[in-house]
Amino acid sequence: DRSKAQFYRSLSSCVTVDRCVWLQIIGQDVFGSFLKSEFSEENIEFWLACEDYKKTESDLLHCKAEKIYKAFVHSDAAKQINIDFRTRESTAKKIKAPTPTCFDEAQKVIYTLMEKDSYPRFLKSSVYLNLLNELQANSLK
Template identity: 50%
Template sequence: MLCFEELSQWSHSLERLLTSKYGLKIFQAFLKSEYSDENIEFWLICEEYKKIKCSYMMSTRARKIFKRYIQAEAPKEINIDQVTRETIQKNIEEPVVTCFDADSYPRFLKSNAYRALFDAT
């Protein structure tokens, strides 16, 4: 059973949410409700991207991620606003580890679904 302490740990980091027994399933359900379940795939790709040390490889991978997930009409376009899209596009001009850090995790923490879980505990 989900307890208050575990639930509150989810707000500390996305990793804690996704490694929780219930966290990943609840987060996936939230993303589906927003029609943005491709965001988990995007997040996993970005976690791999953060491990790249070579600047050339980082630049190449950043452009591929942008084309697949960020640009308008991308094959797996994630649900982000235009301002975030433009910020990421600027970030990949000189890519760093954090250039894709705008995501759905903050929206989840503010969502009614997450707050309702606290009410139920």
């Protein structure tokens, strides 16, 4: 399949992580599956929820902010993200008067965690290596 081969070519040339580009290149499902295998899928889920939240109409911000906070940021959240206490407290204050940017600080922490920790491991993972092998096999055809 031509689009799949293009996807793999793009994947193999991905060296640096750019916020929007790397998610598009490797695909949310592939990276998400890798994170799930590492029991850290909450990171990509939170990041994507924040991206969606930024597009929310102002009259729905409060409801959506509460939902994201309870799901990912609250200290008792089922999918609690790994952020420091100060960022957690700062985010809790910001959602009391929510704006489209109230999760930006926490989102940046999680993005950096994925960029510096999860993504380099992904590049060494069997998932990624299998994709590269498939790319090589497709390029020989």
